[in-house]
Amino acid sequence: MRSKIITLAITIMMICMGFSMMAFTVPAEDVIAPFVERNDGFPIASELLDVNQPASAAQFTLTSAAWRSQSFRPTVNGELTKISLEIWLNGGAGNVFFELYQTNQAEMPFAGSSIAIQTVPSGNIPGGGPTWFDVSFPTAPVLNAGTEYAIVVHPDPACSIYWRYWSANVYGDGGVAFSNDGNGMSWTVNPTVEMSFQTYMTPPALGISKIAWHSNGDYAFGVTGEDSKVYRYTRNTGAWSLFDEPNTDVVFHDIVFSEDIGYFFMVGGHVSGGSAGYPAAYYHNGVSILAYPNPTTQGMFYGVEKTEGIGGCFLVAVGEDLTGNGYAAWRTGFSWIDMTTGWQVHDEQLRDVAWNLRTDGTANFYAIGEDEFADGLIYDIGYPGDTNVNLLHVGGTLGPLNAIEWNPDWGSGNDWAITAGDSVGFGNIWKFDGVDITSLYDSNTEYFYDLDFFPNGPHMGTCQIVGEGESTTGIMGTINPAATKIAVDTISADPCKAIALKGPSSPSSGIIATASGGISFYPDAWNQDTTITANAIFPKLYWIGFNETDGTDRGDQPVAVNDWYDFTLVANYSQGWANCEIEVKAWYDWGQAGDTSVYPAETVDNRNLAFTLLHVVGGATTIQYPLAGTEINTALATDNIWWVNPDDAAQSHHHLEIPIYLGPQIRNASAGNFLSGDDYDADPNNALLDQWSWDFNITVRDRFNPTAKSTSHGEFGVQKAVSVLATGNPTGNAPPGSVGTPLLNPSLITYSANADYWVNVSIPHLYENGNDLSPNWIPASSVNVSNVNVLSDSTYSDIDGNTCPEGRPMLGEDADWCVWGNSTTSTWTPAPCNGTTAFGEFGSDYNAVGLGNAPGTTELNWWIAIPATTPEGVYWGAITITIDSGG
Secondary structure, eight states: OOOEEEEOEEEEOOOOOOOOOEEOOOOOOOOBOOOBOOOEEEESSOOEEEEEEOOOSEEEEEBTTBEEEEEEOOSSOEEEEEEEEEEEEEEOSSEEEEEEEEBOSSSSBOSSOOSEEEEEEGGGSOBSSOEEEEEOOSSOOEEOTTOOEEEEEEEOTTOEEEEEEETTOOOOSOOEEEEOSSSSOSOEEETTOEEOEEEEEEOOOOOEEEEEEOTTSSEEEEEESSSSOEEEEETTTTEEEEEEOOSSEEEEEEEEEOTTTOOEEEEEEEEESSSTTSEEEEEEOSSOEEEOOOOSSOEEEEEEEEOOSSSSOOEEEEEEETTSOEEEEEEETTEEEESOSSOOSSSOEEEEEEEEEOTTSSEEEEEEEEOTTSOEEEEEEESTTOOOOEEEEEETTTOOEEEEEEOSOTTTTOOOEEEEEEETTEEEEEEEOSSOEEEEEEESSOEEEEEEEOOSGGGTTOEEEEEEOGGGOEEEEEEOTTSOOEEEEEEESSOEEEEEEOOSSSSOOEEEEESSEEEEEOTBBSSSSSOBOOBOOOOEEEEEEEEOTTSOBOTTSOOOSSEEEEEEEEEEOTTOGGGEEEEEEEEEOTTOOGGGOOOOOOOGGGTTTEEEEEEETTSOEEEEESOSSSSEEOOOOEEEEEEOOSSOGGGOEEEEEEEEEEOTTSOOBOGGGGOSSOSSBSSHHHHOOOSSSEEEEEEEEETTEEEEEEEEEEEEOBOOOEEEEEEOOOEEEEOTTOOSEEOBSOEEEEEEESSSBEEEEEOOOEEETTOTTOSOEEOGGGEEEEEOOTTOOTTTOTTBTTTOTTOEEOOSTTOOEEEESOSSSOBOOOTTTTTSSTTOOGGGSGGGGGGTOOOOOEEEEEEEOOOTTOOSSEEEOEEEEEEEOOO
16 A cells, blocks of 8 residues: 655634833922032040049159069050159259169069150159159160060169159059169069059050941941951041950951841951961951951961952952962852862062942942953953953053942942052053953052942942052042042052042041041031031923834833834933933833832843833943843934023933834733823822833933933833744654654744743644545644753643653644643743743844844644545645734
């Protein structure tokens, strides 16, 4: 018997329904305070009364044969500026000698040379009764806290003096000794008395290397790069005080505060004691400073950074190991893990680290420093757990880099960092966007050590950089939020080593540590009395709209995809329209209304759910997010004078049209017919009242001072749009009685939608020669079909290839099998195609080509069983592919 020839042909059916619409907004006046610095010097290294024993009831007579000694222990490191003793002259002419010795820890001076000596003529010492007399040494001796020293007093043979004492033993950290041998070689302790004395110490310049604010803005901590001290700065009093120090001698280099955990974290390296040679990591828990276990790699930490708000606080520290190679580690739980190993390119020193938020919700860390040739370098060290580390920049043109901070204004076109450094003969400030580095400032007389951004408030995005100018003066540079202008000024007589900027609460402020003191400044105030200067100049936004390209108003009306429209506005700016930029942000509101509707994270997954345009007046319009592709496009804006001011051209009103192309997969938004809310309004609670809409706002701002701005809000909708294309005619030959014969030329389906949807397949009975009146036919249930897409699964496909590798028989004539989704409740995937492929391949998304992907298809394979009684002939029917959006 001859084989039967079975032919299946394809036809296509599309079901497409839906509608959508749109709306808009105008601003309240913003009051913009000018950025006026105020230098407010406060000492952090002044003389202080350290040890004080003022009580007295009687006196000893001191002669050349009767010496007296009082021992004491300083409570701070620093210079012994002076001592004050309650003495007076008994009689005679000559000199009185005041000496300082180190003791033998038994309250008695060491024999031998004194640390310091001052000779005072007896005529300079008052007589007539007890007097507190100050003595300063020719060179102030440097004393160590906790070490016992002794003040020794003795006169020439021709005179004598009195020195008061107290018998109640009120000072417990030292004692009195006397020597009667005439040369101070033999001493005896007198345990029942204390001499009346006071010591005055001047601690060394704090040498603060880094400062970090607490989130409440009430205080900050500064760590020292010279010893193991941590100082606290109180904003209300403007005073520094010693807070705490670890038990070991640690060089601290950096400190950060974690909002997520509420701790300060500080890092550096041990210089003696403890686990010498290992990086040091400490934290402050609100009460005291405690140590982390040491990392396993020996070396030194120079910089530390932390993430916030991404599911926990990740600490990353950088420095160098004992071989001089750059080293990075991250904290997990209560331990440190090497971030990378074996990636050193040069003998390097990593000095600082910064982070920015990645599109997948994690963080990316960047380390800076210098190599063995004193060339600046920048590393992309990834995220904790990553193994890939990329050297982005290295070269003498950068100079050694000391500090890096990332702009906190993510998602507003400001995704960049500032890094600063110094080298012999020049200092540099750079802008770095994660890939490229751009010079902002270059000097052959200045050096830069630290920098910080205002984290929020009216000065958010403004960066302050401090360093050293000519003649070792302190300098500070101010960079505007757009990183397009920078000004550097002298602010101190001493080099500025560290800076930290507080947030906006009552008021914004900053602190700077210098070599011998400090500076506080208040950017909104001319001074600290009752004078506050404000500037109310800002762009005026009169109305916004959404229109057809011919000018037809489409506000609050359905809008189709695959077409061009214009965002429109009328505005002016008395400081110059050419200084303005216009930002358009639009997003699908997921059923939210009013101020609960917010612009989503700018991730690949959200690329059909949000977009941002930026137009610079007189220049181009660019897509800030997402990548330009088939879903969003723009073109040159049209700028016309709407109203001419005859008296002042700067006050003329401009009418701007910003083109926008809405691609086929911009998310459908039904919006409920836009029955509520104003067309546009400055208040989102007035304009954004329709649920399941697209919301948007338009902002006009001074691009050199982005805080001078006006914003208006609106809504629009997007109609449903679906499409489907199928190719391939399954064909085959099989004799009667055969089972499971595979057919050639599978069905290849490409489809798209901007709403929830599913895809079905059905076939009729296969009639001889396609004639449904023929008495000869093969039932549809004899045909098997399978979706062989690699993502196919029984949870969202009735005919998935994993469950049914040889297909599943059709249910009957014109009965649907669901290829993708669920025909009872429409199913779609939130990523990576925003619900536009119903679990299909990424490539089946029409926008995939715009993202650099090849077009993709869904493949259906077919099998057939031929009933044994089937006459020879050609049998065929039309396959129906249906894409349905549920209404």
